[in-house]
Amino acid sequence: MDHYRKHTSCQCGFSRSLRSGCLISPHAEHWNFRVDSLALDCGDTCHGWKVPHNPAGGELMALDGLKKPRHLLILFRGILAGLMFAGLLWYGSSHEATVSELTKVIASTSVFIIVAAEILDKIAGREDYAKVYGWAYGKLSGGKGGTLTAIFSVLLISAVIFAVSLYFIAGSITFSLNSYSPATLLWAGLVATYITLPETGDNELLLWIWLGATIATKGQYLSSALTIPALTRLAGILLKL
Known part of the structure; x- marks a missing residue:
């Protein structure tokens, strides 16, 4: 857990596979973002997904604003x-x-x-x-x-x-x-x-x-x-x- 990167306004953690790109896994009722030792700031994107400004719900928003529950x-x-x-x-x-x-x-x-x-x-x-x-x-x-x-x-x-x-x-x-x-x-x-x-x-x-x-x-x-x-x-x- 020590490789999780946290920022003042958002949490960008979990793990990234360099070969398969960003992985998506269930968190609560929505998809959570996984990156690895790569700190992303709020609003950054990876494979079409945007790191949310409000991570409390554990959501990822697609670039078109569509949720993936x-x-x-x-x-x-x-x-x-x-x-x-x-x-x-x-x-x-x-x-x-x-x-x-x-x-x-x-x-x-x-x-x-x-x-x-x-x-x-x-x-x-x-x-x-x-x-x-x-x-x-x-x-x-x-x-x-x-x-x-x-x-x-x-x-x-x-x-x-x-x-x-x-x-x-x-x-x-x-x-x-x-x-x-x-x-x-x-x-x-x-x-x-x-x-x-x-x-x-x-x-x-x-x-x-x-x-x-x-x-x-x-x-x-x-x-x-x-x-x-x-x-x-x-x-x-x-x-x-």
Whole structure:
């Protein structure tokens, strides 16, 4: 904290990455400014952001005077997740994925995959996500972007999180069940969308859904759900040698 630079009329502190430029992180309900060992005076700018004269609210004002509150980030991520849910449900209905098949896939999913998905969700829901958003905003706008660039940055990063989660979850579930079906992709997509959703890191909803599916199937698939997919497949290969 000793490298924070304070001035008589404003606080310009936090940390600057010389390679990625100014980072933006959540402070109270607005974005806070980060600079590193570089003292900025009130009114100075960095990548399109102005150091405020009144830092009490922890705000940063864009050059056009537009505030960047954190709740907009949550809203845009929620809208994107809603569109993802709509697409997944359309896929499920068009491929005739039944509730029975979906329940079987959920109950058969390894609990270790569920735990891994919950960990990914907590990582995606952390405030560090805001740093990624700030980095994307700076790269896309060159410091001069407005609201549309901010929206696009949020949607882009959220889509990347969804794609990575979908790839990981779909591959793991298919590997675990040793089979693929529309219900498998539907469940993997739902898990990936759940990870993308904002403000879900404090709730273990996937674990409760898996538990509900296990109870509904009367524990019929519990033996496969309690195995580690990679170790099980490896043991099977070794036994065949």
